[in-house]
Amino acid sequence: MAKQVVAEIKVQITGGQATPAPPVGTALGPHGVNIGQFVQQFNEKTKDMAGTTIPVVITVYNDRSFEFITKSPPAAVLLKQAAQIAKGSGSPKAEKVGMVTQDQLIEIAKVKFEDMNAPNLEHAARTIAGTARSMGLEVAK
DSSP states (O other): OOOOEEEEEEEEEETTOOOSSTTHHHHHGGGTOOHHHHHHHHHHHTGGGTTSEEEEEEEEETTSOEEEEEOOOOHHHHHHHHHTOSSOOSSTTTOOOEEEOHHHHHHHHHHHGGGSOOSSHHHHHHHHHHHHHHTTEEEOO
């Protein structure tokens, strides 16, 4: 008998630092998944990305087994790292909090490209630039 998918759970966890506490425990607990096993596997897979927020899609099956896929970090997280800021602006049009260069946008687009629906790298970089502007970052020409 084939495994049936019971749930597909999406959470964002800091790389290499997952614990059974929320959000992991509260997301997996109701489905009967072995939380300790997930935490161990996730931390092993993401130990090189420690401190970076990583979206994860966890597929839970009817026999309480699971698989998970890690995605690339959110564009906002990568932009904050590139601009070396703690958070974006509350009023992005009036208050600029930092600056990113075109080269930084292209590097971020390369990281995110697999998870984006852009036809090429140039379009992906323009999408990332829009995110940067909405965070209050200036984009250097």
